[in-house]
Amino acid sequence: MQARIDVSRLPAELVALIDRLRPGDELVLTRDGHDIATISGTGGAPEDVVPTATDDDYGGVTVVATAMKLSASARSALSAQLGPDYIVLDMHKAPRTADVLLVPPSSPQLIGSLRGLYPKARVVIAEIEDRELGISYQGPIRRMLAAGAETYLMSSTIPVLARQLEAVTRQTELTGGTTTRLVIEAGPAED
Template sequence: MTPPGARHIDVARLPEDVVALIDALGPGESLVVTRDGAPLAEVSRSGDGTGAPRDDAGWAPSVHDVTVVATAMKLSGSARASLSAALGGDYIVLDLHAAPTTADVLLVPPSSPQLIGQLRALFPKARVIVAEIEDDGLGVGYRGPVRRMLDAGADGYLTSTSVPRLARQLDHDVTRHRRLAAGGGTRGAIESSTSAPDLPR
């Protein structure tokens, strides 16, 4: 059984060598289809082919959970494959239009609040993560206001939900800067309202 809206093709219509490759896939393995060396699609087994029990939706139990990342930024096949490879086998990275509405993460470039709201409605279960990225080698450029401010000379960017939290974050940043100046740790430029620890008041 295929999920609602999914396209399918009967295995009898595929070349025998392709069927052999699919049949040879083990648990957690996949077959990457390429065009001119660039990844085009990925095929993985949905079951063990033996009639194993399936859930109510018709899917065989997975060997391990996979985190589905939907990208709302335009990425080439090689850029998406690079991101997927860097994340590892526990993730699958799909274009916004190919991802299921049950995606776990939605990666978006700096956008308007209205667009973020629309994307949130399309992927209600996803963690919406805004990312600014510039990778000249892969032809990816999504520069936003935070990156521009940091490049202009700002040393940090704090997002706080209250003045007391801002004070704790600021103290954390200043303390960390002093440690860095003394030669310890690594620099981090951006703090979210949840990343800085709650320091004693």
């Protein structure tokens, strides 16, 4: 069952709590000490609640918002590696007009919620393991490669898959039978 309540009918302090919910956050409602309902954050808070920064705050650089928990030093290191034309911010401090949203492997529902928060951003899913910075966001692809898969192909059509498979088999022939892990990105969609 799905019921809807217009928040304008709720007490202001409850609406304020709901507005502060981020994707993945929950507000548990109780009665006599027992949980009776949960409100989950979907990123649908009004624009004036979060985020508050604007494009003007960043002087035309590419803004990368991170939806993964990264320390300030990790965000700073990523920003430094990208160079002066980029700035990397926690998603809660980034403008809604961020150019890129960096997300760990997540559910389609969470990706959709984040897309609603940052409608102009290119959503980029990243699996990362940086022990020096204490970061570990492993997903299914990294686990499959660790289990012994050699290559991950993301094919949009059979012709693209055929070209990718040819490239993989030719790569093995050129290296004299030795294999190296190779990830081939999907080419442009064909009609």
